[in-house]
Amino acid sequence: MYSNCSSDKIHIMIIEDDAIYRESIADLINDTDTLICEHACESCEEALVVLEKQDVPQVILLDIQLPGISGIEGISKIKALSPSTQIIMLTVFDDDDKVFNAICQGATGYLLKSIGGEEIQQAVTQVVCGGAAMSPVIAAKILKMFSEYNQPTKDYGLTEREKEILKILVEGKNKKQSAAELFISQHTLDTHLKNIYAKLHVHSQIDLVSKTLKEHLL
Amino acid sequence: MYSNCSSDKIHIMIIEDDAIYRESIADLINDTDTLICEHACESCEEALVVLEKQDVPQVILLDIQLPGISGIEGISKIKALSPSTQIIMLTVFDDDDKVFNAICQGATGYLLKSIGGEEIQQAVTQVVCGGAAMSPVIAAKILKMFSEYNQPTKDYGLTEREKEILKILVEGKNKKQSAAELFISQHTLDTHLKNIYAKLHVHSQIDLVSKTLKEHLL
DNA sequence: CCCAAAATACCCCGATTACGGTATTTACAG
DNA sequence: CTGTAAATACCGTAATCGGGGTATTTTGGG
Numbered sequence: 224m225y226s227n228c229s230s231d232k233i234h235i236m237i238i239e240d241d242a243i244y245r246e247s248i249a250d251l252i253n254d255t256d257t258l259i260c261e262h263a264c265e266s267c268e269e270a271l272v273v274l275e276k277q278d279v280p281q282v283i284l285l286d287i288q289l290p291g292i293s294g295i296e297g298i299s300k301i302k303a304l305s306p307s308t309q310i311i312m313l314t315v316f317d318d319d320d321k322v323f324n325a326i327c328q329g330a331t332g333y334l335l336k337s338i339g340g341e342e343i344q345q346a347v348t349q350v351v352c353g354g355a356a357m358s359p360v361i362a363a364k365i366l367k368m369f370s371e372y373n374q375p376t377k378d379y380g381l382t383e384r385e386k387e388i389l390k391i392l393v394e395g396k397n398k399k400q401s402a403a404e405l406f407i408s409q410h411t412l413d414t415h416l417k418n419i420y421a422k423l424h425v426h427s428q429i430d431l432v433s434k435t436l437k438e439h440l441l
Numbered sequence: 442m443y444s445n446c447s448s449d450k451i452h453i454m455i456i457e458d459d460a461i462y463r464e465s466i467a468d469l470i471n472d473t474d475t476l477i478c479e480h481a482c483e484s485c486e487e488a489l490v491v492l493e494k495q496d497v498p499q500v501i502l503l504d505i506q507l508p509g510i511s512g513i514e515g516i517s518k519i520k521a522l523s524p525s526t527q528i529i530m531l532t533v534f535d536d537d538d539k540v541f542n543a544i545c546q547g548a549t550g551y552l553l554k555s556i557g558g559e560e561i562q563q564a565v566t567q568v569v570c571g572g573a574a575m576s577p578v579i580a581a582k583i584l585k586m587f588s589e590y591n592q593p594t595k596d597y598g599l600t601e602r603e604k605e606i607l608k609i610l611v612e613g614k615n616k617k618q619s620a621a622e623l624f625i626s627q628h629t630l631d632t633h634l635k636n637i638y639a640k641l642h643v644h645s646q647i648d649l650v651s652k653t654l655k656e657h658l659l
Numbered sequence: 660c661c662c663a664a665a666a667t668a669c670c671c672c673g674a675t676t677a678c679g680g681t682a683t684t685t686a687c688a689g
Numbered sequence: 690c691t692g693t694a695a696a697t698a699c700c701g702t703a704a705t706c707g708g709g710g711t712a713t714t715t716t717g718g719g
Contacts, residue, residue: 326584327591355580359572365583366544366573373545382665395648397705410668417708418665426707427675428647430613436654600695616676628698635678636695644677645705 232259233351236280238270238297239263239313240289244336248284248313251340258347267292271300279305282347285330287314287321295321298328309350322364332356376439379422386441388415392428393435450477451569454498456488456515457481457531458507462554466502466531469558476565485510489518497523500565503548505532505539513539516546527568540582550574594657597640604659606633610646611653 235258239245245263252260262280264270268291270283283301287294298310311332312325322333331350334342335358346356357365381389391401402412425431435441453476457463463481470478480498482488486509488501501519505512516528529550530543540551549568552560553576564574575583599607609619620630643649653659 326587329588331581331584349577352577353581354577355584356577357575357580359567359570359574362573362575362580363549363571365587366549369541369544369583370547384666392647393651395643395645395651397645397647399705407666408668410670411666413669413707414667415665416706420707425613427613427615428645428706429610429615429650432647432650433611433613433654436651602696625696626698628700629696631677631699632697633695634676638677646676 232257233282233347234280235260235347236270236273236283237263238265238267238283238289238294239286240265241286248343251343254340255344258344266290267294267297267300270297271304274301274304274308279308281307282309282311282350284311284313284343287312287316287325295324295328298325298330302329311346311350311356317360317364319364319368322361323368326365333361334358335360373439379440381419381422381440385415385419385422388412389419389431389435390441392416393432393441450475451500451565452498453478453565454488454491454501455481456483456485456501456507456512457504458483459504466561469561472558473562476562484508485512485515485518488515489522492519492522492526497526499525499569500527500529502529502531502561505530505534505543513542513546516543516548520547529564529568529574535578535582537582537586540579541586544583551579552576553578591657597658599637599640599658603633603637603640606630607637607649607653608659610634611650611659 235252237245237248237252237260239248242265245265249260249263252258262270262273262278264273266289267285271292285294285297285301289297292300294312294314301308301310309331310329311334312330313334313336314321315336317335325333332346332355334346334356338346338358349356388401388405391404392398396404398412398416399409402409405412420426420431423431423434425434453470455463455466455470455478457466460483463483467478467481470476480488480491480496482491484507485503489510503512503515503519507515510518512530512532519526519528527549528547529552530548531552531554532539533554535553543551550564550573552564552574556564556576567574606619606623609622610616614622616627616630616634620627623630638644638649641649641652643652
C-alpha cells in the first residue's frame, strides 16, 4: 500500500511556529539514520507553497496550534495538494475536541510534544508502513470515545419482528412501503408499530427514529 | 488515576487456549524485571474462578478466539468482577468487526500476536499508567473508522434558520412544538420545512430525521 | 394439551403531515 | 435604489399517522 518501508531515507516536513522547537525536532530527525528533514516551515501557508512545487514529503509533522491556518484546517489543505502524504499531529494539547477533529480530518498520528528522537523515528516508520502512531494517552482517549459512543444498548424488550420493522422504518420508509417490504398488511404493521411505540415510550415516527439512532438500538 | 507506575511488579494474567503460546508468553513476561504472571488460564471460565477469589491482576492479556466464553464476551464478565483490571486483547485477527467490538466492550489495548517480550512490557506499562496500547496496524484501523464515520458533511445549502429548525425536529418534536419553541407560526415552520424537504430530497419527517442523523448533518 | 407470547389482520376517527399555492417584510449586495 | 435571498405568514386538501378497539393463527414451554 505504501512504498517506503525500505532503504531510502524517509522525507519529513515539519510545520511548527516555535522556531526553537522546530529546529530541535529537525535536528532530532536529521540525527537519525532513516529520516531526513528538508523543510521546516513555520506556518501552513509556507508549507503549502512548498507542496505546490511538487516537493512533497512522505510524512509531515504538524503542530496543531498555529497562527493563520491552524493545524486542523491545514490537514485537508495538505491532503488536497498531496494525498499520499501522511500527517502526524504534534501538540501539547490533549483535549478531546482537538484530538477528535484532527482525526476526523484524516491525521494518521497524534503525538504529544515531549517525545524524543527515537520515538519520532518509530512513529514515522509505523506511519510509512501503513500503521498509525499515537501517544498512549491519546490512544486511551480515542478508545474511551469509542466505548462511550457505543454505550451498552438498553433493552426495551423488542421482539425480533419488531426490530425488523424498526430497521426498515429507520431507513426512512413510510408505513405502506415498510408493510409491502415485509409482505404483511398495513394493519399488521400498525399493530407492531403500536407495540414498539409503547415499548420505547415514543409517540411519533420522528421520536422513534430519533431515539433509535441516538441510542444505537439496531 | 492508576496506582502502579511504580516499583512493585505488575501482576498479569493470561487467558489463551493454546498451551504452547500461553506458556511462551508467560515465560516472556516472567523474564522481564517489571512484570509477573501468576495465572495463565486456558479459558475465560477458568479465569473467572480465579477472579472470584479476589485474586485480581492489574492487567489481563486476553485471547479473542477462545472456546466457550469468547474473548469479547469475556471482557464484560471480567470487568464485572474486577473493574479496575485493564484488558489487552491479544489476537491474530485484525478484522474490523472484532477490533470494533472488543474496543466497544472496553478493552484498553489491542495487540497482534507476534509481539516480543519487550513490546508486551511496554504495552502493559502504558496501560497501567492510564494509556492504551495498540499495534500500529490496529491503530490505523481505528483512525480510519473514525474519519470514515465522520465523513465530510455534504452541503445541502441549508440556511441557518433551516438548520435551527432541523435541529429541533430531530430532537423528536412535532411541528407545533417546534414552532412554539422558535416563536414562529406553524405556517412559517411549514414553509421552512418545505424548503428543507426540497433541499434534502426527502418527503417525510422520518426520512428527514433518518438522513440527518445518518449523514451527521448537524 | 393448554397457556402465553408473538405475529397476523381489521375498523374507526381525530390529529397531523405533505405539499400545492400566494404574499409581505427584512437584509444585503450590486 | 433595486433586485434577490431569506424569513415570515396564511389557505386548502389529500394523504398519512396515532391510538383506541377487537380477533385469529402460530409457536413454543410446561
